[in-house]
Amino acid sequence: MERLKDSIYQLIVETSTNLPPDVRRAIVKAREHEDAGTRAALSLSTIAVNIEAAEVNQSPICQDTGMPTFEVKTPIGANQIEIKKAIHEAIALATKNGKLRPNSVDSLTGENTGNNLGEGTPVIHFEQWENEEVEIRLILKGGGCENKNIQYSLPCEIDGLGRAGRDLDGIRKCILHSVYQAQGQGCSAGFIGVGIGGDRTTGYALAKEQLFRKVNDVNPNADLARLENYIMETANQLGIGTMGFGGQATLLGCKVGATNRLPASFFVSVAYNCWAFRRQGVTLDATTGEITSWLYKDEQVQVTTEEDKQKSGEQRKTVVLQQPISEEQIRDLKVGDVVVIDGTMHTGRDALHKYLMDNDCPVDLQGGVIYHCGPVMLKDEDGKWHVKAAGPTTSIREEPYQADIIKKFGIRAVIGKGGMGPKTLAGLKEHGAVYLNAIGGAAQYYADCIKNVDGVDFMEFGVPEAMWHLNVKGFAAIVTMDAHGNSLHADVDKSSFEKLAQFKEPVFK
Ligand SMILES: O=C(O)C[C@H](O)C(=O)O
Numbered sequence: 001m002e003r004l005k006d007s008i009y010q011l012i013v014e015t016s017t018n019l020p021p022d023v024r025r026a027i028v029k030a031r032e033h034e035d036a037g038t039r040a041a042l043s044l045s046t047i048a049v050n051i052e053a054a055e056v057n058q059s060p061i062c063q064d065t066g067m068p069t070f071e072v073k074t075p076i077g078a079n080q081i082e083i084k085k086a087i088h089e090a091i092a093l094a095t096k097n098g099k100l101r102p103n104s105v106d107s108l109t110g111e112n113t114g115n116n117l118g119e120g121t122p123v124i125h126f127e128q129w130e131n132e133e134v135e136i137r138l139i140l141k142g143g144g145c146e147n148k149n150i151q152y153s154l155p156c157e158i159d160g161l162g163r164a165g166r167d168l169d170g171i172r173k174c175i176l177h178s179v180y181q182a183q184g185q186g187c188s189a190g191f192i193g194v195g196i197g198g199d200r201t202t203g204y205a206l207a208k209e210q211l212f213r214k215v216n217d218v219n220p221n222a223d224l225a226r227l228e229n230y231i232m233e234t235a236n237q238l239g240i241g242t243m244g245f246g247g248q249a250t251l252l253g254c255k256v257g258a259t260n261r262l263p264a265s266f267f268v269s270v271a272y273n274c275w276a277f278r279r280q281g282v283t284l285d286a287t288t289g290e291i292t293s294w295l296y297k298d299e300q301v302q303v304t305t306e307e308d309k310q311k312s313g314e315q316r317k318t319v320v321l322q323q324p325i326s327e328e329q330i331r332d333l334k335v336g337d338v339v340v341i342d343g344t345m346h347t348g349r350d351a352l353h354k355y356l357m358d359n360d361c362p363v364d365l366q367g368g369v370i371y372h373c374g375p376v377m378l379k380d381e382d383g384k385w386h387v388k389a390a391g392p393t394t395s396i397r398e399e400p401y402q403a404d405i406i407k408k409f410g411i412r413a414v415i416g417k418g419g420m421g422p423k424t425l426a427g428l429k430e431h432g433a434v435y436l437n438a439i440g441g442a443a444q445y446y447a448d449c450i451k452n453v454d455g456v457d458f459m460e461f462g463v464p465e466a467m468w469h470l471n472v473k474g475f476a477a478i479v480t481m482d483a484h485g486n487s488l489h490a491d492v493d494k495s496s497f498e499k500l501a502q503f504k505e506p507v508f509k
């Protein structure tokens, strides 16, 4: 199998950089149904531009290249140890080449292994089959959408929908609620895989397995097919929309599977995947390791339109902010305004926020901008760092710290995605700061705005968690929480909850 490592490397690069046609088709369809000129339509346009930039640059679609999970089928007699070794080598190489972000972190020490290899990573599942070829499927599911996975144990009470019993209608309520609770935080519009039954572990495994199905396939079980169609139609009436900005497209795909359960247990497990739904698959010649076919590439689908470039141009005719930003500039902004950042910004996410609570900051953040982002970085031969992918991370994780950090350091703008909670909203009002929502997953689009890496602190936190000092030009984001107590996220949560409650009555008797 002399070609094995090379073939797996190709699979990894394709998965990280080239969204499969069925996923692209779902995004094209969502675009067709979105009302022109809305925030959701503009975001979808940015997403489309990003998808094509990633393909052209052969760079990650999203900076969070997820937990690499391989599903491998081998003919009887194939050497699984050799395959595992080739997967490990290919993963390390793809990380070194900036196709994957170093994402394997020691849970106790917080240390990043730097090459995506470590205890439990990557995930590899082997199964034997009676075919002659080897089949390898790969999914790169990021952490933000993984955090929005949810498991229900029936019977239960579901907020807004009432009692969910151990039947198809109870399952229906769980799935609808799972979409509501994700809001925009898993970079909607999303795809869900649902596992009915099993135990807690196999239920989630079944849910994730559903994500390997093609978006447009038809469930062979008539009841489940009906359920999938119902969910697609209904979830898209919740009005959560792209990135939780409100809009028509909330769910792009729903795949449901069932497995037997114990008499005492009845789990409904939901795996939520962002729009950056990265999965590919190949078959390999079992003797040479050569790729013989690609499993998801049935046609070329273009997601951008002629108008996309023009639209992103329009988006830029807005307020420009540059450090030091004054309180007056911030108080002038309101929810819905589009701003453009020029000049300095600093990345900071989980480790940094925790650290800054009790320590000083190595740079002056007065009037400054913090970007919730863990980029993919590459160092060139001269030791200079370059940004390969740099979209926002989910901001809500910083909710316990953000208001205090804003106050302590005089920060004026926080950029992230998915919005933040009441404590931050009050902090923004009190100290004169804004929350700006960038388009989650649009990592190429934002990397393009970063003109220079001015420096880095806290490399000991690992590449994604380090504090990168960036110089940007034309970095556009939308004000979704202003300094007057308004939050688009709170508004969309409230209105989508009201819509959810309209689906309380039984549908599947
Ligand atoms: O870790 C990241 O960069 C992003 C993460 O996938 C998220 O959605 O919050």
Ligand code: SF4
Pocket: 062, 063, 064, 065, 141, 142, 143, 144, 145, 185, 186, 187, 274, 275, 276, 391, 392, 393, 394, 440, 441, 442
């Ligand atoms: S940032 Fe968004 S698009 Fe990227 S992995 Fe996280 S949820 Fe997915």
